[in-house]
Amino acid sequence: MLFKLAWRNIWRNKRKSLIVLGSVVVGMIAVIFYDGLDNGMLRQMLDNQISSSVSHIQIHKKGFNNNKVIKNYIPDNQQVHNVVKNEKDIKAYSERVITFGLLSSATNSSGVYIYGIYPDMEVKVSNIKSSIVEGKFFTGGKRDIVIGKQLADKLGVGTGDKVVVMANTPNGNIGSDLFRVAGIFQTVSTDFDKTTIYIPIKTAQEMLDIDSHIYEYAIVLNDYHNVDKVKAELESKLNNKYEVLSYKDLLPMLIYQMDLYDQTMWIFYMIVGLALIFGIVNTMLMSVFERINEIGVLMAIGMKNSKIFLMFIFEAFMLGLIGTIVGLALGLLIHWPISISGINFSIFSDALKSFGIGAVIYPYLSVSNTIILTVIIPFIAVIGALYPAYRAIKLEPIKAIYYV
Amino acid sequence: MEIIKVKNLEKTYQDNGVPVNAIRGINLDISKGEFLVIAGPSGSGKTTLLNMIGALDKPTKGNIYFEGEDITKKSKSELSHLRLHKLGFIFQAYNLIPVLTALENIEFSMMLLKIPEKEREEKALKLMDELGIKDLAHKRPNEMSGGQQQRVAVARAIVNNPAIVLADEPTANLDSKTAGHLLDLMQKMNEEKNITFIFSSHDKQVMNRAKRLLILKDGMIENGSSKQ
Numbered sequence: 112m113l114f115k116l117a118w119r120n121i122w123r124n125k126r127k128s129l130i131v132l133g134s135v136v137v138g139m140i141a142v143i144f145y146d147g148l149d150n151g152m153l154r155q156m157l158d159n160q161i162s163s164s165v166s167h168i169q170i171h172k173k174g175f176n177n178n179k180v181i182k183n184y185i186p187d188n189q190q191v192h193n194v195v196k197n198e199k200d201i202k203a204y205s206e207r208v209i210t211f212g213l214l215s216s217a218t219n220s221s222g223v224y225i226y227g228i229y230p231d232m233e234v235k236v237s238n239i240k241s242s243i244v245e246g247k248f249f250t251g252g253k254r255d256i257v258i259g260k261q262l263a264d265k266l267g268v269g270t271g272d273k274v275v276v277m278a279n280t281p282n283g284n285i286g287s288d289l290f291r292v293a294g295i296f297q298t299v300s301t302d303f304d305k306t307t308i309y310i311p312i313k314t315a316q317e318m319l320d321i322d323s324h325i326y327e328y329a330i331v332l333n334d335y336h337n338v339d340k341v342k343a344e345l346e347s348k349l350n351n352k353y354e355v356l357s358y359k360d361l362l363p364m365l366i367y368q369m370d371l372y373d374q375t376m377w378i379f380y381m382i383v384g385l386a387l388i389f390g391i392v393n394t395m396l397m398s399v400f401e402r403i404n405e406i407g408v409l410m411a412i413g414m415k416n417s418k419i420f421l422m423f424i425f426e427a428f429m430l431g432l433i434g435t436i437v438g439l440a441l442g443l444l445i446h447w448p449i450s451i452s453g454i455n456f457s458i459f460s461d462a463l464k465s466f467g468i469g470a471v472i473y474p475y476l477s478v479s480n481t482i483i484l485t486v487i488i489p490f491i492a493v494i495g496a497l498y499p500a501y502r503a504i505k506l507e508p509i510k511a512i513y514y515v
Numbered sequence: 516m517e518i519i520k521v522k523n524l525e526k527t528y529q530d531n532g533v534p535v536n537a538i539r540g541i542n543l544d545i546s547k548g549e550f551l552v553i554a555g556p557s558g559s560g561k562t563t564l565l566n567m568i569g570a571l572d573k574p575t576k577g578n579i580y581f582e583g584e585d586i587t588k589k590s591k592s593e594l595s596h597l598r599l600h601k602l603g604f605i606f607q608a609y610n611l612i613p614v615l616t617a618l619e620n621i622e623f624s625m626m627l628l629k630i631p632e633k634e635r636e637e638k639a640l641k642l643m644d645e646l647g648i649k650d651l652a653h654k655r656p657n658e659m660s661g662g663q664q665q666r667v668a669v670a671r672a673i674v675n676n677p678a679i680v681l682a683d684e685p686t687a688n689l690d691s692k693t694a695g696h697l698l699d700l701m702q703k704m705n706e707e708k709n710i711t712f713i714f715s716s717h718d719k720q721v722m723n724r725a726k727r728l729l730i731l732k733d734g735m736i737e738n739g740s741s742k743q
Contacts, residue, residue: 112619112626119614408610411571412624412671413599415592509572512606 113418117425120398127394132434134390135488138383139438140445142484146376147446147474148454153369154475155299157362162238163298164226164307165361166205166329167338170195170345173354175326176361181210181281184324186352191328194348200332200341203235207327208315212278214258214308216266223262223308225278227315236331239296239309246270246294253314256290259304260297268292276310278319286318299470380484384491391427391495399423399503406503407511416504423500424493431492435485443476450474517580518678518711519545519568524577526563526734537563538574539734545713547678550705552714552725560734561715562683568713569602569681570594582678599627603672603710605682609664611656617667618643618652621674628675642670646700662693666700673704679711680704686718698724 121128161167169176170191175183185191188206195204208227213220226233230249234240239257240248249255256274258266268274270292277287290310298304316323332341338357345355359366399406409419453471526538537560545551545568553561566572567579570586578585586597598604611620618639625635643649648666656664665685672680682701686694702724705712714721722728730738 112623115619116612116614123614404608404610405612408604408606408612410595411569411598411604412627413595413597413602414627415595418627507572509566512571512610 113422114425117422117429120402120422120426121429124398124401127397128430131390131394131430132437135387135431135434135492136438136441138387139435139484139488140442142380142383143439143442143446143476143481144474145379146480147450147476148472149372149376150477151450151472151474153365153372155472157358157365157369159299160362160365161335161358163242163300163303164237164329165358166236167332167335167358168328168330168342168345169356169361170328170330170349171326171354171356173352176354176356179209179211179326181279181319181321184321184326185328188323188325191349191353194345195328195330198341198344198348200334200337200344202331202333203232204328204330205229205232205236206312206325207233207329208312208319208321208324209326210278210315210319212276214262214266215275215277216268216272218267219265221262221265221305223258223276223306225276225315226307226309227312227319228309229312230309233309236329238298242296242298243294244297246292248294248296249309249311250293252291252293253311254288254290255293255311257294257296257309258292259307260295261301261305262308263292263295265305270295276308276318280320282320284320286320288314288318376480380487384487387431387488387491388495391430391492392498394430395423395427395496395499396502398426399499403506403511403514406506407508407514410506410508411512420500420504423503424496427492427496427500428489431489434492435488438488439481439485446474446476450476517544518547518582519543520578520580521545521564521568522578522580524564524567524579525575526560526567526572527575537734538567540577541734541736543729543736545679545711547711548705548709550702550712550724550726551729552716552722552727553729553731554715554717554722555731555737556717559731561717561731563734564731565681565683565713565715568679569604570597599624600675601678603675603677603680605665605668605672605680605685607684607687609656609661609668609688611664611667611671613656616653616655617648617659617663617670620656620667621670624671624675639670639674642674646670660693661688662690662697665689665693665697669697669700669704673708673710676708677710679713682712682714682716684716684718685714686716686721691720694718694720 172183172185195201205228210225212223212225214223244260248257263269266274272292274290274292275287276290277285280286332338342355342357349355406419450473453473455471457470521541521543524538524541527534527536541564553564555561567574574587578587612623615623621639622635625638640649640652643652646666648663648670651659651663651667686697689697698721701712704710729736
């Protein structure tokens with residue numbers, strides 16, 4: 112009956128209760144929306160980095176990641192190949208030659224990362240093929256080159272135009288070759304599009320005079336949640352001549368930023384929680400003052416203070432619970448369509464691209480955060496009811512009964 | 516047999532910083548089964564005395580013994596227990612819980628005593644039938660007249676078979692006919708169930724029904740009379 116009493120007490124002043132419920136619902140929706148947007152943005156940043164070039168795991172000669180010089184090629188390609196081939200959690204991999212160089216057209220030149228790749232392997236680990244906006248992702252020609260849109264604009268070239276690639280060889284000479292632009296890609300990262308070119312791996316090896324050496328294995332897993340496990344397995348199978356790096360090692364700033372966002376989300380939750388607590392305190396205090404006579408009668412009947420206290424706690428808990436459920440339902444109803452269609456932030460497109468995010472952001476809800484919020488908010492309401500409930504039980508029965 | 520013994524009872528409270536002696540040295544014995552009316556003019560201290568006997572208020576001095584135990588020494592929790600198990604209250608303004616139906620109001624104190632739902636419903640309905648208010652079972656206080664509400668309040672007060680029912684001006688808000696019916700009811704409960712009734716009232720009708728009448732004036736007993 113205590114629950115029944117608490118439930119009915121909530122609805123005796125509908126307007127007041129609806130205002131509190133409204134604040135919980137709006138708070139919940141705001142948190143779901145903000146959390147979704149924030150998570151979606153970070154996930155997109157990470158996904159874009161992973162799918163453009165980083166992949167889930169990279170294997171290099173030890174030290175290559177910090178010093179990408181032409182001499183740091185993988186010492187025993189066959190050994191790495193065998194290990195990678197036999198790892199069941201690996202979905203796909205791409206062998207790459209990577210070096211710095213200069214790309215020149217008739218009118219301009221620019222420093223670039225040169226990626227020598229097998230196109231058919233690369234398409235399994237990156238989204239470059241699907242980012243092609245002009246031409247093709249290689250036509251099969253030995254002198255095909257695929258470059259970013261920004262770079263093409265800077266050099267003033269289009270598909271079919273000729274460009275020259277130059278880079279240092281291991282013996283200190285300059286290797287160079289003439290290429291014809293086969294395709295132009297445009298990703299969500301302007302930096303990437305300005306600085307990256309793709310050429311066939313065999314051509315790269317010939318130009319750089321490095322036989323059949325390669326510099327990187329870019330690996331995509333069946334399930335990226337297993338990245339630490341697979342990394343550890345690969346490390347145990349390869350000797351210490353190699354470095355096995357996960358995307359977490361390769362994108363430390365982004366991971367740090369994600370952690371930081373996660374922390375700031377909790378600050379945001381706390382602010383929303385505090386606002387809710389003050390709303391509940393206010394409403395429950397009003398509720399106590401409106402029912403002073405009734406509290407006195409309950410005391411006279413013999414209701415213990417602990418039960419009177421609980422009655423107010425139940426009321427707040429129910430308000431919090433209803434608000435949370437309604438807020439969650441409405442929040443998910445809002446979240447669901449925009450998580451599919453995305454939110455178009457094209458007016459901030461340039462700024463977003465410099466962060467490696469597309470103009471359309473797809474909100475993504477963290478299930479764990481949502482569950483935590485759903486559980487916590489009713490208890491936040493309970494915290495808000497503690498002081499009013501305390502005030503209620505501090506009343507003297509005789510003063511309460513005859514209170515006017 | 517004495518159920519209540521009041522010894523040298525005094526109550527002083529502050530009214531805007533001015534001490535007011537509401538009760539001044541009252542000694543009183545109340546026996547089981549009495550139908551006692553404490554009467555007197557406004558401000559004579561009758562409600563104050565009733566509230567102290569009902570363990571709702573504490574005296575400044577003196578003692579109140581309930582079934583031989585000094586209730587002025589008891590803690591809040593013990594007093595709450597006493598009120599739940601031994602006392603019933605009827606107020607001038609009925610004071611039913613507005614969000615509960617008549618049946619639920621009557622059941623409420625049984626719920627506090629952890630009586631199973633089925634048993635308490637049966638008991639409450641039986642009592643409502645006895646008091647002729649069964650048809651009000653599912654009505655809320657705002658759907659009932661003053662007389663009906665006060666009958667429900669009587670049922671709430673007696674449903675746990677308390678030793679004493681304390682009624683503070685129970686007829687003050689009722690017309691004389693309704694008040695008469697209500698008093699009939701309480702007299703019947705007093706006679707049939709041997710429940711002790713203590714009233715504070717200056718209603719002539721209530722005073723006429725008293726087996727013992729106690730007149731208070733300025734916080735002291737001015738006159739006490741009994742009739743058989």
